[in-house]
Structures are given as C-alpha cells and as structure tokens.
Amino acid sequence: MLDQILQFLITGVTVGSTYALVGLGFAIIYNASGVVNFAQGEFVMIGAMSAVWLLAVGMPFPLALLGAVAITTCVGLALNKFAIEPARGATVITTIIITIGAAIFLRGAALLLWGKDIFALPHFSGEETLYFGSATLLPQNLWVMGVTAVLVIAVRWFFDRTLTGKAILACACNKDAARLMGINVGLMLLVSYGMSAFLGAVAGILVAPIAFTSYDAGIMLGLKGFSAAILGGMGSSMGAVAGGLLLGILESLGAGLISSGYKDAMAFTVVLLVLIMRPSGLFGRKAADRV
C-alpha cells in the first residue's frame, strides 16, 4: 500500500510539474496585465507539436527542442501584439473571450499544419526504468521534475533580483505610476507574454515523451493550469506552483485509489471546495474591493 502511494506520488509530482509551469505562466501574465490568458494551454501544445515537427524535418534533437521553444515564444509575443494590445482597457469578460478566440485560432492552425494524429517525442535520455525503493520511474520523470525546479527558481530569481523583473511587478502594482517612473509598460507586457509562452513550451516538450501530444492537447492542460493558479491564489506565482503540484498529486492519488474516470472531477471538486472555503485561494492575499 505504501509502495503504491509512493508510486502515485511520483506520477503526481510529474504531472503536477507541468500544471505548475502552466499555472506559473497564467500567474505571470495575470500579474503583469490582469488578463487571464485562456490560450495558455495552447502554448503547451504548440511547444510539443513544433518539436515533433522540427524533428520530423530532420533537425537534430537538442536543436529541435530549442527551435520549438523559440517558435512558441514568438507565438506568445504575437498573441500579445495582435490580440491583447489592440484590446487594451476591455472588460474581464471581453478579454476572456478574446483569449478563448485566440486558443481556438491556434488550435485551428495546428490542425491545419499537423493534422489530427497523436504524436510522441523520444525520451530525452533513454527509457530504462529506475527504481526508487519499490516504486519505479523513468528518466523522463526526473527530467520533468528537475527542469521544472530549475525554471521555478529562475522565475523567482528573475522577479526578486533583476531590474526587469521588478519593473514587471511595478506594472502589476500600478501601471500609471510605473510609466511615470520611466518603465516601458508595453515592453514589460511583451516580456511577460514571452516568458509565459516559453514556460508553456518547455512544459509541453518535457511531458510529450510520456503523455503524448495532439492538436487538441492544450485545452485540458490549460484548464488545469488555470486551476493551479486559482488554487494558489491568482497573482501569487509561487502559489501557482504549489497549486499545480497539489493538483497533480491529488489527481494521481484519486485516480489510483478511487477511480481513474473521476480523477478530473475530483481535482475540480477540490478547487471548488477551496474556493468556497477560501475565496482568494490557498496562498492569495485577501483583496480589498475598490468601491
């Protein structure tokens, strides 16, 4: 029983790491611009699919991965430039619909380019099973957890220690004041969209060898990432990471111990319960309403 739980925990942390990266992307964009970007899941899909595509056209493996991340980051920048920027000042619900429209658009483009097939990337470093106590894991699981940990620390460092990171946080606090301090708010928004797309792409590429990918793989991942960000308290980036890991572990335990068909339902039930008990998320600060 305990071994089983250990096994579920390993799966949970792996899945949770991708949710954490997607959730982190949500939080970064939300922090910088107050927009919840429902196209976040599509970044994950585009990252994985373009890596598959670059490999298929004969690019060497590491180069294909880098290329895929670059492509996705450009998509993120374009999204900000052509869909979000022109609609500045729109209401919450309008921006939600715009990003949903963008998600549908990106899915449609992926369908045109790559078709409806399901693809997988090769494992980064072999498929030899490793043993951890009596639980097993693949090298790819370690890649997912390791790279996620590095990225989370890097993002934390970026916001705490660099001038650009602090400038983005300043935009989140008060756009006008930030502009008066000489911060280029538009550029900061662009950077945050780029970062967010970058994180999504990496998540997609990391998990593609285990979880496969297809043109419509982004939707559920996007929703889970949103759940992670909400669970942690929207706007708290480390909260989003914790929320993602928690969600992954809950799901994996639920699937293993109770019922695999209901695993998503259990994840969303927990999110609902948390929202009802603590309306601002697990780590979010209580917001005061402006009247």
Add this chain to the structure above:
Amino acid sequence: MSALHRLHGFLALVVAVALLPVLFPDNYFVTVVGVTIGFNVMLAVALNLFIGFAGQISLGHAAFFGMGAYASAILTTRYGWSPWPAMGVGLVIVYVVALLISRPILKLKGHYLAMATLGFGIIVNIIMVEAVDWTGGPDGMSGIPGLELFGWAVDSDLRWYAVMAVVMLATVLLSLNIIDSRAGRALRAVHGSEVAAQTLGVDTARVKSQVFVLSACLASLAGSLFAHQQNFISPVSFNFFFSIEVVTMVVLGGLASTYGAVFGAIVLTLLPQVLVVFEDYEVLILGTILMSIMIFLPQGLFVGLVRGSTGLLRRLRPAAVATGD
C-alpha cells in the same frame, strides 16, 4: 417610450419568426437549423440575464442544459414516464441544485467565479460520461420519445419549428419584462456596483441567486426539449466547449441586450453551417472571427451595429434627432 420601443423590436421578431417557414417551408436553414437556433436563443437569452444584466460570469451553463436533457431522457426511457412530468422533475432538480450552489459560488467574483462555474460544468459533464448505468456513458442515450401536445404529435421539422418558436419567443418576452421590472432594476444595480446596490437596500446575494436559478431553469427547459427533439443525447453536447459557445453568443451579440443575445445565438449557430464549405479552415476562421469582433467591437456585434447605424442617422439628420425626445 421605452415600453413601446421594446415591443416594436419584439413584434418584428415575432413577424420574422412567423414568416420564415411560410416563405421557405422546405429550406434546411429554416426548419432544421432554425430549431437549433431556437434552443441556442433560449440558452443565450437566459445566460444573458446572468452575465449581461447582473454582470456575473458563468462558464458552466451547459451543465444545466445537460441536466434537463438527461433528466428527461432517463425518466422517459428507463422508467417509462411521459415527457411532461419528466420535464417538470428535471426542472425541480435543476432548481434545487442551482439554488444550493448559488449562495457559496456567487460570493466569488471575476476570475474566481469563472473558475468555480467552469469547474462545476466539468464535474457535471464527467458524471454524464462516467455514470454509465444511468446515462449510457460516452455513447449517450437513444430512443428518447418525441413530444405530444393534447394529441398533437410534434413529429416533423416544421412542427418542432413551431414549438421552439413559441418557447423561444416566450423566453425573449420574459427576459424583456424582467429587465424593466423592479427585479431587473435591482439586477442592473448589482451590475453597476454591488456595494452601492446594497446601501440602497437591494439584497444583492438574493438577487444574484435568483437570477442564477432562473437562468439555470430556463437552460434545463431547453435541455429537456432538446432531448425530445433529437431523440438522442450524449455528453459531448453539454461539455465545456458548449458552455463557452453560449457565453460567446451572449458576448458576440452584445452584453446586457436581449436582442443582442438573440442575434449572437443566430450568428453563432449559422456560422459553422456556413463555414463547413471551408472544411479544414473552419476552426481557424471561427477563432479569427471571434477574436476580431471582440477586439474591434468589444460592446458586441449587434449593439455595435445598432449604435453605428443610429450614429450615422444622427449625422445625416442632426435636426430630427435634436428635436426628438
């Protein structure tokens, strides 16, 4: 002035709905797509009460549509009930569920409310897929009987058109009347500022809960009718995407405008039918249209067009407008 003005629009809608099948009795877009439009108009107008007028958000309204449909389907096929009481039971179930979840969920705002309603919709949809013994699982349920009204069997496309036309128009009229009633003013006050509404004596929690429940019950009714009209239902018709589609109808037409919701429902039902000719490009075009309308006409296509044309009229006839009311 506003009451009369309001009725003008409604009468125009009635005339259009009545004339279409007379002019084009064999047109696929009228008798077949028209019925689907009827369902979507009901859903969009109902959701518009909650999103447009009360200023809340629900990304899970397909759940109520589906609960109505499944209640009707299960009671008629598994227990041999006749459709009308089954529809009533569906309505009661949705009423109770919506009432129970409304209080805790509607305390949330903005993105948190979006998440909660989205989560609720997904949970309900997963139950439809997984509770195979009751719902038939992903394969859905078939053999749902049609409707009969005092011995008049609703058994042709044209007859369904008539039924849906009546129900749809009734929903529109209900929405128009609510908005101009005391309850409607309370709703719009909540939209403007919840705190201000409270200080003026509006029980905002109650108002929000009431409109949510009403909106859910209308969706349930549409769902029951949908089940009897299609004779077959499966969970795909009630998933997250459909919830989004209904929200899109509301926003596309223009928030807080009943006719906007009607317009949005019509456009978004026709669009895929028209885009079918573009085959693989369909999804891409749909996404593009959605994005560009929201970017360039954030107040909605219908409201934008109406404002645009009145603005044009004003420029053409400045004197006439100046002397008007």
